[in-house]
Amino acid sequence: MPIYQYDCAGCYERVEVLHRSAASMDNPVCPLCGSAELTRVMSTFARRRTGSQRLEEIDIGAQQAALRDGDERSFARWARQAGAEYDEALGTNYRELAERTEAGEDPVDRIDAGHTFQHNVQHRRVQAERARKSKDEA
Numbered sequence: 044m045p046i047y048q049y050d051c052a053g054c055y056e057r058v059e060v061l062h063r064s065a066a067s068m069d070n071p072v073c074p075l076c077g078s079a080e081l082t083r084v085m086s087t088f089a090r091r092r093t094g095s096q097r098l099e100e101i102d103i104g105a106q107q108a109a110l111r112d113g114d115e116r117s118f119a120r121w122a123r124q125a126g127a128e129y130d131e132a133l134g135t136n137y138r139e140l141a142e143r144t145e146a147g148e149d150p151v152d153r154i155d156a157g158h159t160f161q162h163n164v165q166h167r168r169v170q171a172e173r174a175r176k177s178k179d180e181a
Contacts, residue, residue, distance in 0.1 A: 045061075045062055045068075046059050046060065046061050046062070047059070047060055047062065047068075047071070047083055047086070048060075048083070048084050048085075048086045049071060049073070049081035049082060049083050049084060050081070050082045050084055051073040051075065051076060051078055051080065051081055052078060052080035052081070052082070053073055053076040053077070053078025053080055054073060054075050054076040054078065056073075056075055056076075056120075057084065058073055058074055058075055058081075059074075060072070060073075060074065060081070071083075094132055094171060095168075095171040095172075095175065097129075097132045098132060098164060098167050098168050098171055099168070101129065101164050103160070103161045103164055106121075106125065106157065106160055106161075107157035107160070107161065109121050110156055110157045110160075115144050115149070115153075118144055118153055118156070119141045119144040119145045120141075121156075122137040122138070122140045122141035122144065122156070123137070123138060123141040125137040125160065126138030126139075126140070126141060129164075132167065133163045133164065133167055134163075134167070135163055140152055140153070140156075
């Protein structure tokens with residue numbers, strides 16, 4: 044049962060579709076909007092990194108630039124992507140924030156999300172550095 048990634052022309056999102064049979068591979072449907080207008084894309088592969096390596100690789104400036112647009116749809120897309128990439132490493136819940144925004148709420152967390160994101164990354168980097176130093180001293 045392979046999982047393939049597709050770009051959806053209906054909701055403009057990249058989605059993953061689990062194919063339970065070979066027949067379902069012929070007519071994939073977007074799990075978000077139900078559109079059949081999907082274009083298969085090459086899936087990326089992961090490389091093993093430690094939590095501190097992941098934190099160091101976060102480009103805070105790029106994340107803040109992605110938030111400058113200010114509209115709800117762009118914010119929800121950013122929050123969904125940030126959640127998928129960083130929720131575990133930062134101890135955040137950007138996925139929930141994306142869902143609340145998509146449901147029509149205007150969460151207060153959206154007001155200064157760039158600053159909050161930067162603070163969360165810097166806080167976790169300091170924690171990781173302290174943990175590394177205490178491990179080295181032991």
